[in-house]
Amino acid sequence: MGRSPCCSKEGLNKGAWTAREDDILRDYITLHGEGRWRNISKKTGLMRSGKSCRLRWLNYLRPDIKRGNISPDEEELIIRLHKLLGNRWSLIAGRLPGRTDNEIKNYWNTNLVKRVQHNQHTTNISANSSPNNHHRVFKTKAIKCNQDSQSHHKIQHFKTNPDAAIVLPMNDHNNNKKIESDHTYSNSDNNSSDFRVDLINLDDFSFSDLLNSDFSDLSASNSDHHHQQPLVFTEEMLQDNFWTADIHDHSASDLNSFPSIFESRRE
DNA sequence: AATCTGTTCAACCGCAATTAC
């Protein structure tokens, strides 16, 4: 016995949204907030699927959205994050305030992929003698958390897991929460009840992989420091003998510390 | 002016994970 059957898809509008449809959707979300996407078409008479409403809102109508004019800094950040994460567009978008995964994906496919391929080609020619000189893409595990005990358990799992993980707090457009380095929950919106984090399993890569990913000035390259959220670490990483002294010496568990920490570890 | 070709980007689709019943 599951949920009540879904409404028929017949009669739903497709294609470009009209200004009137935009107004209806915007007004509804302003009044009732995001989520329950399928209800929107029911309650407003919009002949659009819930999926379509969600996409239209997230990619176009959100008030905090930035469209077009991707700056050279943002461009650089996209390239670096793509090098690190691959086609994880939502994850990359999470590090670029006001940008959507769709916009970044489009921008990558239309502007950056050719340039990166060209650069790789020229790099390969010049570094032909070192075939092992390639970077790796880190696979992350996304988990959804809220402030209940189960979510604490999830975080605790990663805190106690020997394969300690880097926590990438999502700069989620739905809320402004993040996990602080001490794992207390920072909640700037008491009405929101959950958030996502992405975890990189350290078992998946070696230090050299990370070093080859060229993290340098990742944070600094983004001009919008107000919205920039630092990468943070699990408690284990802070306690780990390999890391502790260095990170505490740098007194900040964010990416600004990465290059020097890694450099010192290599010595 | 008409047609062709390439580019852009909003929107759709299918799938997997999560959530609700």
Add this chain to the structure above:
DNA sequence: TGTAATTGCGGTTGAACAGAT
């Protein structure tokens, strides 16, 4: 606990537009 609905993600499509011929 099983099943179906919902949500979110990445890949793909196609309409609209611009520039070339």
